[in-house]
Each structure stands twice: as C-alpha cells, then as structure tokens.
Amino acid sequence: MRDAAARMHQADHLRRLREATAEQIQQAHRTLADLELELSLEEDDVTRLEGGLSAVLARLLGNREERLDRERAEAAAARQRVDGHRARLSRLEADARAAEDELAGLATAPKEYAELLAEKERQLISGGDARARELADLGATLDRVTADVREHAEAHRAGRAAHDALGHVLRHLNSARNASTWDMFGGGLIADSIEHNRLSAADEAAWRAQRALDVFSRELADVGVSARPHLPQVDTRWFVDTFFDNIITDVIKHQRIENTRAEVAKTTQWVRDVGARLQARHAELSAERKRLLARREELLRG
Template sequence: MTLFAAVDDEIRDARDRARRRDQLTRQRATLLTQIEEVRGMLADLERQLAKEDRDVAKLEQGGFAALLAGLTGSKEERLARERAEAVAARQRVTGQRTRLAWLTGDLRTTDQALAELGNPHHELEALLVRKERMLVESGDPRGRELADIAARLASVSADLREHQEAQQVGAAAGEAVGYVLRHLGGARGASTWDMFSNGGGFADMVEHGHLRQADEAAWHAQGALDRFSRELADIGVGAAPQLPKVDTRWFADVFFDNIITDAIKHQRIARTAEAVREVAEWVAGMVNQVSARCGELTRQQESLARRRQEVLSS
C-alpha cells in the first residue's frame, strides 16, 4: 500500500457521496417546483369543485334555477349533467391530492437521504487539503505544482471577487441612472403636450413634478456612479462619469408661458435626457465588460480547481 492509498480511498468515497448529494439537491429543487405547481392546480380545482357542488345543491333544493329548469322540461337532464361535472371535478381533486401526497413523500425521502449524506463537499475539500499537505511535506514533485496552483487560485479568486463587487455596484448605478431617465422622459412627454396641445398649467405642473423628481434622483444616481468609479479603480479602470444638472427653473412658465419658451424648455429637457442616456449607455457597456471579465476569471478559477483535483487524485 502506497503512502497515499488510504487518503485516496477516502477521497474517492467523499467524491462519490458529493456527486450523490448534487444529484439529490437537483431532484429536491425539481420536487419543490412540482409541489408548488400541484398546489396551485389543486387550489383551482377545489374552487371549481365547490362551484359544481353549489350548482348541484341549487337544483336539488329548488329555487329559481330549479324552477327555470323545470319550466323548460330540462331539470333532470341538467341535474344529471351538473352531478356528472361535480363527480369529474371531485376525481380531478382527488387525483391531484394523491399526486401532492406522492410528491411530498418523495421530498421527505430526499431530505432524509440528504441528511444522511451530511456534507461530503466539506469532507472532500478537507481530504484534498490533507493530501496536498502530505504531498508538499513528502517532497513529492506534485507538491510544487500544487503550491503554484494554490498561489494562482488565490490571485484569481481575489481578482474575481473585486470584479463581482464592481459588477454589482455598476448594476445598481445603471438602475439609478435609469430612474433619472424615466422621470426626464415623463417631463419631456408633458412638455410635448404643453407645446402642441395647450396643456397649460396642468402640463406645467406635471412637467415640473417630473423634473424635481429627476433632479432628486440625479443626486442619488451620481452617488451610485461615484461608488462605481471607486470599484472600477480597484480593478484598474479609471473613470469619473458625471450626470448633467437637471434644470428645474419654473419662473419662465409663470411670466413668459408661450410657444417660444415652451420650445426652449422642451429642447433643454431633451438635451439633458440625451446626456443622461449617454451616461446610462456607458454604465451598461462597462458593466458588460466587467461581467465578461467575471466570466473569464470564473473559468480560470474552475480550470485551476479541476487541475488541483486531478493532481490530488493522481
């Protein structure tokens, strides 16, 4: 028996159990989805059954529906049909209840199997670390490769973490800038209405309401952009995006409300919206670049992890 035979056997066993746990975890997720779907269908069917039972009861107990059916000479025929529909609905309810019971039983069995397996992924990692240490301490050539892999993994993992943080902050900045754009769009719509449909004071009120909200949102968005800039700096990208000022002046509407001032306001809003849209597109582009880099780093991390396992399994 070689120096590593015992730990290799433990690694193989832990890997088999980890694979089994992954399989059961996927099955459990599918079961939960199926149970949720069946519960939804069962609720609908139970409501349908209750309706069918009420229809039967109305015909059996008399009343206007029974009187009308009797006058047309179709009471017995309709009662038979309603009873048949109630029976069919009850059968569907029973079937789905049975299905739900089966699925729930399968879920309990799966949960029990998962509990019995424990945490083989943790055990496997501990065994791999143990063998890695044994290889390094024994002077085995594989130890040097493992040490190199460990250093590269640490570097890639740190790089990936920084890019993921930048991605999350960038996505939040994009949402914040998009919120500004939506309010500017509302202001632009009100401005168009004011110019061509003589919206008057109400259009002005709507327009300025959107502009005030856009201005307030712009301050929050600029803060989000500043945070994104700092995260980009952490990954070696220099950028300082700035949102344009949202003009909320209203005095012209009070003293000079005419087609000329309306057109000037409309152009001002349009220019601001275009500038904000450019910032939004820049943010989206940067987030896409960072996301792509996250994908590359993830693949590198997975490749190094696979190589580490190959070395430790050899």
C-alpha cells in the same frame, strides 16, 4: 478522502435538487392559482343554473337540465385538476423538505473535503513529491483566479444595482416627457404641475442612481476598468414655468427633458453593456477555476 469526496458530491447534488425543486414549487403555485380560479368560475356557472336568472332563462329555453349537467361535469373536471395539482404540490414540498434535511447532515462536507485536500497538498509539497511543483503553481493560479471570480461577481452585482436605479430615473423622466408633450398642446397648469412633480421625483432618483454608479465605478476599478459615469443634472426650475408659461418656454422645457432623458438612457445602455461583458468574463473565469480545481483534485487523489 474518498468518503469526504462522496459526501461533498452528494451535497452538491442535493443543492442542485433543491434549486430545481424550488423552481417546480413556484411554478406549481402559479398553476394551482390558475386552476383554482378556473374551478371558481365553473362552480359559479353551476350555481347560476341551479337558481337565479340564468336558471329561469334556461327553463324557458327548455335546456336547463342539459346545460346544468354539462356545467356540473366541467366543474367536476376542474375540481379533479385542482385536487391533483394540490397533491403534486404537496409531494414537491415533501421532496424539498427531505432534501433540506439530508443537506443539513452534509453541511460540513465541502469544508471537510477542502481541509483534507489542503492537508495532503501540504504533505506532498513539503515531502518533495514529484507533483509538488505543479501543485504549488496551481495553488498560486487558483488564488488569483478565485479572487478574479469574486471581484467580477461583485462588480456585476453593483452594475445590476446601478441599472435598476437608472431605470427609476428613466421612468420618471418618461412620465415628465409625456406631461411636457401634453403641456405643449394646451395642458396648462395641470400639465405643469404633473411635469414638475415627475421632474422632482426624477431628480431625487438621479441622486440615488449616481450613488449606485459611484459604487459601480469603484467595483470596476477592482477588475481593471477605469470609468467615471456621471448623470446630467435634472432641471427642476419652476419660476419660468409659472410666470412665463407659453409655447416657447414649453418647447424649451420639453427639449431639456428630452436631452436629459437621452443622456440617462445612454448611461443605462453603457451600464447594461459593461454588465454583459462582466458576466461573460465571470463565466470564463469560473470555468477556468473549475478546470484548475479538477486538475488539483486529480493530482491529490492520483
């Protein structure tokens, strides 16, 4: 069991190392792209001074050689930074590959350790050990808390999906509102066409968002939250806009769009707030599960 625990802890360490290295690699790629752009600009400066209009002007001013030396030095420094960063990136990628290779050899470690703990737990409980009652209680509590952790995670993922879908609706409605504002100040048929196009896109996005809200609602029910969020209908009527286009109908259209946008924004804020509460509760449950697992391991290894 001690050997299995050591292998499992090493696997956990390697997973954390892999995540940290992956973040470093992403950042290194971004930095390298910036440095390569800087090098390209510096080399362009050198090229212009070696020939072309910039070289002619520099000769006329009598400072071509001085400027050329300076630009070459700056280009060399930029090239050195690029080379150094490429070497750093290469080392990071090598570290990531080494961690992956070692982790592959420890892929079964968590399962092996869990099986050993479970076997010892069965032995202690069936043998009437003094720890049996607490282990049995811990097992029941762990099952419940683990299920709660999973359900809160699923609900939070569904909330993120709903929030993203609502964001698409809001973007189309914001665009329609802008076109509607333009229409009130004389945008004419062009503004009407843009407005209608954005409203149609918002209507289509709203149906997708409502489906995401339905999924979110079902996941919330699993964690004891009863909610039936429903989006307002996006008004895409076109007949009045086409045949009775005047300032009164423009104002009415604008108000309809603004009211719909406000309702969608309100629903979006509700989803965001519920998601934050789910995330906080998930963190609490995860901490509780970690504490229970530590106590269980302490009893089994004691």
